[in-house]
Amino acid sequence: MSVRLPSARGELRDARDRLVASDPGGTRLRQAARATVVVASTLVVERVVAWALGAQPLMLMLLGAIVTIPMSTGIRDTRGALVLRTAVLSPVASAVGVSLAVIAGQQHVLGLVLFVIVVFTAVWVRRFGPRWFHYGFLLWQSYFFALFLSPPVSALPSLLVAVVCATVWVALLLATVLHDDPEARLRRTITALRARARAVVSTCLDVLDDPGDRGARRALRAHRIQLGEAVLLLDGQLSDERALPDGVPPGRLRRWIVDFEIGMDRLCSAVLDLAADPGSVPRRQQTEVRDVLRQVAWAHPEAALAGVQRLEREGATPVSRRIARAGRLLVDTVDQWDSGALRLGPDAEEAHDSQDGDFESVVRLTGGNLPGVASLAERSVRSDGAGRWSPSRLRLTTRQAIQAGTAAALAILAGELISSQRYYWAVIAAFVGFAGTATAGETLRKGVARVFGTVAGLVVAVGLANLTADTSTLALVTTLACVFLAFYLQAVSYGAMIFFITVLLGQLYTMLHSLVDQLLLIRLEETAIGALIGIGVSFLVLPAGTRATLRAARAAFLEHLADLLEAAADALSAQDPRRDLLALTIELDAASRQVLRTERGLTYGRFFGAVRTGIRHRVTMLGVCAAAGRALAAALSTERPTSTPLADTCRELVAECRRLSAARQLYPPPELPEGTLPVAERVEPLLATAEREAGGPAPKPTATVTSLVAILRRLTQALTLLGHEPSRRQRPFTGVGGSAGTGGASPRRRSQ
Structure with a gap:
C-alpha cells in the first residue's frame, strides 16, 4: 500500500520537515526572536531615558540597542538565577568599554593603543568560561560602537545611564518573558x-x-x-532534570x-x-x-x-x-x-531512581549548542614537557589573545592608510575571525565568508538606503528585520549573517544621515584588508594547525572506541563493565562529530587530491567504526552472553585502536611493527571459534552471538582499512551509518 501524498501536500510536508530539522530545539529561531525583541524594546526604553535626561535620543537609542545584542545571544542559561548572576557584571563591562572609548578617543594614538589592549583582553578572558566570553565580547562591542558614534566627553554621563538601563532591562527580559x-x-x-x-x-x-x-x-x-x-x-x-518528561528517567x-x-x-x-x-x-x-x-x-x-x-x-x-x-x-x-x-510505573520508579541517581550527560552544551573543537586544538598545541618559555606551554586562549592583538595592531596600521576615521572596520574584521574559531582553517573559512557577505550586503544596502532615506519608520523596521535574519542564519551561514549585518549598518548610516557610496567602498576595503590580516596571523603567529587538531580528534575517537571495546570485553567475560556502555556510545558519537568537523576545515581550499582522498578515506572508516561500536553497545546492553573468544576479539581490537591512535601522521597509514600480524588475521580465528561455539549444543543465545560476530567482523574490517592506502582512482567508501556520516554496510566490498 503506497502512502504517497498528493504533490501539494507532500511539498508542504517536506517544507515543514526541512524547517523543523534545520533548527533542532528551535534554538536559532528563539535566538533571533530574542535579539529582535531585545533591540526593539531597548529602543523604546532608551527613548524614555533620553526624554528623562533631556539628551539627544538617537545616540542613546543606537548605543543601548547595540550593546544589548550580545546579552540577548550570549546569555543562554535556562535558570533565572543564573541569568541574573551573569547579567550583574554586564553593565560593568559595557560601562568600562564606553568610558574607555569616549575618554581615550579624544587622543587618537591613545585610542588606537587602547583598542589593541581591549581586543587582547576580550579574547584572553575566555579562559574563565562562557560567562567571561560574554563579558569580553560586551567590552569589545561597547568600545567599538562608542568609537563609531564619536560622542563628546560631556555626553559620557548620559551614555553610562543609557548603558546601565539597557542592560538591566534586558536582564529582566531574559529572566522572565524570554525564558526558555x-x-x-x-x-x-x-x-x-x-x-x-x-x-x-x-x-x-x-x-x-x-x-x-x-x-x-x-x-x-x-x-x-x-x-x-x-x-x-x-x-x-x-x-x-527540568527537561525530562514526568516519569521518564x-x-x-x-x-x-x-x-x-x-x-x-x-x-x-x-x-x-x-x-x-x-x-x-x-x-x-x-x-x-x-x-x-x-x-x-x-x-x-x-x-x-x-x-x-x-x-x-x-x-x-x-x-x-x-x-x-x-x-x-x-x-x-x-x-x-x-x-x-517510556514512563515508569509506580513500582519501577524507586529502582530506576537508584540506577539513574548518578546519571551524567556525556555532551556538554555551550549556550544550548554543541561544542566546537577548541579543546582538541588546545591538546594539539600544548606540551607540558616543553621548556619554561616555550610557546607550546601557552593555553589556547592566550595564543588566540596574542593572535587577536597582533591582528588588531596590523589592521590599525593598514586601516589607517585607507581611512584614518574608519580604520575600526579593519580591526573588526580581524577580531571576529578569532571569535568562535579554534584553528587556522576555521579562521580562513570565516574570513572568506565575511568578505563575500560584505560585498553582497553593500550592494543591497545602497539600494535600500535610497528607499528608506526619508522614512525613519521604514528604516527602523528594516533594521529589526536584519537583526532577526542575521541571528537566525548565524549558525547556518556566517556569510549570510554578515550580509544582513552589512545591510543593517547601511540603515544605521542612513538614520545618522552619513551614508555615501564612498563610505561603503571604504568599508569593503577595510573589511577585506582586516580579514586578510586575520587569516595571515592565524597561520603565521602561534598557529593551531587544522591537521594537528585532526590528529588529536582521531586519537580521541580511537581512545573512546578502545574504552567501549574494553567495557564490551568485560561484559562478554561475565564481568560488570566499569562504565555505562550507552554513555560510551554517546562519547564515541561526539568524538566522531569532532573528527568530521575538523576534517572539513582541513580540506577546504586544498587542491592536493591524493592526500585529501586518503584523509577522507580514514575519516570515513572512523565513521564505520562509530556505527559498529554503537551497535555493539546496544546489543550488549540488552543481552550479555558469555563468550571468551568474543572477549578476546574485543581486547585485540583495543590494542589495534591504541596502535592507530599513537600514529604521528594522518596519511599515509602507519606501518605495522615488524613481525606483527594484521588485525584481521589475529581476530578472524577468534570470530570463527565464537561462531562454532554459538552453533554447538551448549545453551547459548545463538542469535545474539551471531549478531555480535557480524558487528565485530565489520569493525575489524574498518580498522584494517584504516591501514589501507586507496589509489587515486579509487572511490572511498561512501556509507552513511556513523555519526561521521558512514557505517553500516560492509566496508570491504564498497571500498575495494
Whole structure:
C-alpha cells in the first residue's frame, strides 16, 4: 500500500520537515526572536531615558540597542538565577568599554593603543568560561560602537545611564518573558530528530530510484550527519532534570535515543546494499521496499507495522529482511515515545531512581549548542614537557589573545592608510575571525565568508538606503528585520549573517544621515584588508594547525572506541563493565562529530587530491567504526552472553585502536611493527571459534552471538582499512551509518 501524498501536500510536508530539522530545539529561531525583541524594546526604553535626561535620543537609542545584542545571544542559561548572576557584571563591562572609548578617543594614538589592549583582553578572558566570553565580547562591542558614534566627553554621563538601563532591562527580559523552558526545548529537539529521520528516509528513496546518483548519496550522508548531531543535542539536554518528561528517567531516554539511531544505521546500510546490487531483490519486492520506507516515515504506526510484516512474510531476500527489521525497530521505538511507554510505573520508579541517581550527560552544551573543537586544538598545541618559555606551554586562549592583538595592531596600521576615521572596520574584521574559531582553517573559512557577505550586503544596502532615506519608520523596521535574519542564519551561514549585518549598518548610516557610496567602498576595503590580516596571523603567529587538531580528534575517537571495546570485553567475560556502555556510545558519537568537523576545515581550499582522498578515506572508516561500536553497545546492553573468544576479539581490537591512535601522521597509514600480524588475521580465528561455539549444543543465545560476530567482523574490517592506502582512482567508501556520516554496510566490498 503506497502512502504517497498528493504533490501539494507532500511539498508542504517536506517544507515543514526541512524547517523543523534545520533548527533542532528551535534554538536559532528563539535566538533571533530574542535579539529582535531585545533591540526593539531597548529602543523604546532608551527613548524614555533620553526624554528623562533631556539628551539627544538617537545616540542613546543606537548605543543601548547595540550593546544589548550580545546579552540577548550570549546569555543562554535556562535558570533565572543564573541569568541574573551573569547579567550583574554586564553593565560593568559595557560601562568600562564606553568610558574607555569616549575618554581615550579624544587622543587618537591613545585610542588606537587602547583598542589593541581591549581586543587582547576580550579574547584572553575566555579562559574563565562562557560567562567571561560574554563579558569580553560586551567590552569589545561597547568600545567599538562608542568609537563609531564619536560622542563628546560631556555626553559620557548620559551614555553610562543609557548603558546601565539597557542592560538591566534586558536582564529582566531574559529572566522572565524570554525564558526558555527546558522541557519544551527537549520536545522540540525530538520533533527535529524525527524530521531529520524522515529526511534520511526520503533520501534513501532517491538513492533507490537512481543508484548511480552520487549527489543522492552525498545528500544521504549529510542528512545522516545532521541526525547524529540532533542525537548529541538531546544527550546534552538530559543533564537538566527540568527537561525530562514526568516519569521518564534520563537513562531510559538515552537508551531510546541510541535505539532510534541504530535503527537509522541499519536502514541506511541495507538501502545502500540494495542500491549497490538491485538484482538481488525481485522488482515487485523492490516496490514493496519503497512502500515500507514511506510507511515507516509518514504513515500511521499500525499501517507501517503491517507493511513491515508483509515484507517479512512474502519471500523476503536477506537485504529486504534487513530493511524490514530496521523498519520494525524504528516503528517500535517511535511508538514508545508517542504512547508514553517510556514512563515508569509506580513500582519501577524507586529502582530506576537508584540506577539513574548518578546519571551524567556525556555532551556538554555551550549556550544550548554543541561544542566546537577548541579543546582538541588546545591538546594539539600544548606540551607540558616543553621548556619554561616555550610557546607550546601557552593555553589556547592566550595564543588566540596574542593572535587577536597582533591582528588588531596590523589592521590599525593598514586601516589607517585607507581611512584614518574608519580604520575600526579593519580591526573588526580581524577580531571576529578569532571569535568562535579554534584553528587556522576555521579562521580562513570565516574570513572568506565575511568578505563575500560584505560585498553582497553593500550592494543591497545602497539600494535600500535610497528607499528608506526619508522614512525613519521604514528604516527602523528594516533594521529589526536584519537583526532577526542575521541571528537566525548565524549558525547556518556566517556569510549570510554578515550580509544582513552589512545591510543593517547601511540603515544605521542612513538614520545618522552619513551614508555615501564612498563610505561603503571604504568599508569593503577595510573589511577585506582586516580579514586578510586575520587569516595571515592565524597561520603565521602561534598557529593551531587544522591537521594537528585532526590528529588529536582521531586519537580521541580511537581512545573512546578502545574504552567501549574494553567495557564490551568485560561484559562478554561475565564481568560488570566499569562504565555505562550507552554513555560510551554517546562519547564515541561526539568524538566522531569532532573528527568530521575538523576534517572539513582541513580540506577546504586544498587542491592536493591524493592526500585529501586518503584523509577522507580514514575519516570515513572512523565513521564505520562509530556505527559498529554503537551497535555493539546496544546489543550488549540488552543481552550479555558469555563468550571468551568474543572477549578476546574485543581486547585485540583495543590494542589495534591504541596502535592507530599513537600514529604521528594522518596519511599515509602507519606501518605495522615488524613481525606483527594484521588485525584481521589475529581476530578472524577468534570470530570463527565464537561462531562454532554459538552453533554447538551448549545453551547459548545463538542469535545474539551471531549478531555480535557480524558487528565485530565489520569493525575489524574498518580498522584494517584504516591501514589501507586507496589509489587515486579509487572511490572511498561512501556509507552513511556513523555519526561521521558512514557505517553500516560492509566496508570491504564498497571500498575495494
